[in-house]
Amino acid sequence: MSDEGLIDRLILRESNAGFAKAINEAIAATPNDSDVLLLNPDAILDCGSLEQLRSAASELRDVGILSPLVYSGNTVKTTTAGRQPFVLPMLAHFTGLSRLCRRTSKFKGRYLYLDGQLQSVEPVEWVAGACMYIKRETIERIGVLSERWFMYAEDTEYCWRALTHGLSVVMLTDIGCFHAMGQSVKRSPSDDINVMWPRSLSDYYKTTFDPSPLTFAIWRTIFSLGLLSRSIVFFFRGRQSRNDALLYEARRFAKFAGAVWANADA
Incomplete structure (x- = not known):
């Protein structure tokens, strides 16, 4: 520039x-x-x-x-x-x-x-x-x-x-x-792109800091439950207000939560 x-x-x-x-x-x-x-x-x-x-x-x-x-x-x-x-x-x-x-x-x-x-x-x-x-x-x-x-x-x-x-x-x-x-990602039709954030962060944590299997399991549990809790909050708010945008966020965060565990052998 x-x-x-x-x-x-x-x-x-x-x-x-x-x-x-x-x-x-x-x-x-x-x-x-x-x-x-x-x-x-x-x-x-x-x-x-x-x-x-x-x-x-x-x-x-x-x-x-x-x-x-x-x-x-x-x-x-x-x-x-x-x-x-x-x-x-x-x-x-x-x-x-x-x-x-x-x-x-x-x-x-x-x-x-x-x-x-x-x-x-x-x-x-x-x-x-x-x-x-x-x-x-x-x-x-x-x-x-x-x-x-x-x-x-x-x-x-x-x-x-x-x-x-x-x-x-x-x-x-x-x-x-x-x-x-996140606006560009939300417009992507690819599920791989949509859940890349939790997958990449999980891989980064594991490969950079080399946690023990127990520590990594605890880390993933914290991460996935935190994302799932946000999905639940968005779901009930969306149902109560009939807000499609909030329901979309609920589905997105539920996918995030699952993506943390996508590589079971990681």
Whole structure:
């Protein structure tokens, strides 16, 4: 993208090989001294946010990855950033403990609540690839995104890799970005695409952290029951209000819950 905010190069691919594959191809086409901003087509930076991200990137020397505060409308109370998917953060999120104690840092879960006690520069363990600012030094130190997954886990893994290489990951809460979360996936006719999020996250957790069989079973149970509980809530709300959109969400989250256990031998 040019300094005027205009697209000066467009890379067209003959097939869709996944998010990370496309991003890595784009990174390879960028100048060797430039930072990189990942921005989904359904994400819109607030006015002036790009300049603020650039400025913060140059000032925060030990930070490798930055993100604005990503919001998705009045019905979504969390932002797409938080802690890595260890057992306790997942338990805190899906039991509601992180919501009840969202102003207490020790109970921060997988996702951070927008009305939590957030600093202007909030240290996190992951941010979403929907809007991720990557410093050139980070790419030089840890490389590009993993292409193991078609989508959904590569951003979390990239942030973890940065952290393990001594680079911080931060969310700048004074900068905003609207993201119409999941809209492209909801339009997909493919069931594999629709349930890719829980499958990818499960595979990421297992392959990255190598949990014991018991720990992994506990983790999957927490994850799937949390998703199933949301499906039940959406179902009863949808039936009560005769809202087809809520009933659709109920079916979607039920599929998510089953997808966590899709690979029985994993």
